[in-house]
Amino acid sequence: MATILIVEDNENVRQAYQLILQSEGYTTLEASNGKEALEIISLHPLDLVLLDVGLPDINGFDVLSTLRKTNTDLPVLVVTAYSSIKKVIEIMDLGISGYLVKPVPGEKMIEKVKEILNPAA
Numbered sequence: 001m002a003t004i005l006i007v008e009d010n011e012n013v014r015q016a017y018q019l020i021l022q023s024e025g026y027t028t029l030e031a032s033n034g035k036e037a038l039e040i041i042s043l044h045p046l047d048l049v050l051l052d053v054g055l056p057d058i059n060g061f062d063v064l065s066t067l068r069k070t071n072t073d074l075p076v077l078v079v080t081a082y083s084s085i086k087k088v089i090e091i092m093d094l095g096i097s098g099y100l101v102k103p104v105p106g107e108k109m110i111e112k113v114k115e116i117l118n119p120a121a
Contacts, residue, residue, distance in 0.1 A: 002047035002117050003027040007037040007063065008079070009056050017050060020106040021113070034058025038066055046074060048097075048117060050109075053080040064094045075116050079104060 004026050008014040011032070018028045029044060031037035034055045041049065049067070053060035064076060075097040092099070097116045100109060 001025045001027060003029065003045065004048045004050055004113070005029045005031060005037065005040055005044075005046050006050045007031045007034070007055065007060070008050075008052045009033060009054070010052075016106075017109065020109055021050075024110055024113075026113070034060070034063040037063055041067060041071070041074070048113065049074060049076045050113075051076050051078050053078060061090070061094060064096070068095055077112060077116060 004021055006014055006017045006021070006028055008017060008030075009032050014030055014032065018030060021028050029040055029046070031040050034057050037049070037051070038058075051060050051063060055063065058066075060078065060080070064078075067074065067076070072095070076095075078096050078099040079102060080099060081102045098112050100112060
């Protein structure tokens, strides 16, 4: 089954995402900030990154920009509290596979993850 990195600074939200994804059989790794995320990305083979935009050290936009310099193919699903069209366009321009607006219902997250990981299904 796929390995998903959850990048979320809120521990309760991160654990909720972990439970949702693991209940569907996915393996998860977790990072609470951008620096941790970039380190994990460089050390582990991943199938998807679930990336929060609002991180305490390096914001999600910068994490994604750094990631794209070395890995253009890794799917990234952005989770954000931003719902404005301008922010969504900015996020899409960074080469993401999709985005979800917080709060994210578990079934919506699973639906989007499956869509990204199994596009032909």
